[in-house]
Amino acid sequence: MDNEFKISNNPTGQELIDDIALITNTIATLSEYVAKTKNxxxxxxxxxxxxxxxxxxxxxxxxxxxxxxKLKAMVNTDDDVVRAKAVLLDAKEKSILADSKYKSWDNRFIAVRKIASIKTTEMQTIER
Structure with a gap:
């Protein structure tokens, strides 16, 4: 999904509306995923x-x-501890990736909002 979405160089009003809808829906979904990964x-x-x-x-x-x-070395090399550490590291990786995706989509939202604001200003200038 990330690679498919591109902000048009000169989007129409409808494209901006569609982009904002897609982005806000994606952010909502990612927000839930971020919460789950943090849990x-x-x-x-x-x-x-x-x-x-x-x-x-x-x-x-x-x-x-x-x-x-030596005691800490024994603990850190214990099979159960090693497995638990692997699960922890995997959870950290997924949480970081989820945060990164969320921030990426949030940045897209900011960019599209800014473009929409510029387009609105342009339209108001033309109408005068």
Whole structure:
């Protein structure tokens, strides 16, 4: 959808109306998607922290005399922690992409609104 939309060099009034409708609908859809990705990101972050803490406690009880650097290395390389970290990173990536798409469409909306404002001013000048 992103690659298909282009703002015309000299859009007609109807094209501007159509563009604004398309953009606002797309922004509304993306807004919902951004909210969902942020929620998924928050859940993934909570899960990662919970698993990390559980593994930290588990390893510190198993190896009470281990130094902190080794303990953290054991936790960070634990399979469950690695999987949770991968899910967290994937959620971060999707959230960043969703934000980027939203901002891209928001910028299009600003550009089309500005063009519409210029066209309105032009029409008012011609009518005088």
């Amino acid at each position: 998924i990101l928050a859940q993934a972050d909570d899960t990662y922290k919970r698993i990390w803490d559980m593994k930290y406690l588990m390893y510190s009880e198993q190896y009470p005399k281990i130094n902190q650097v």
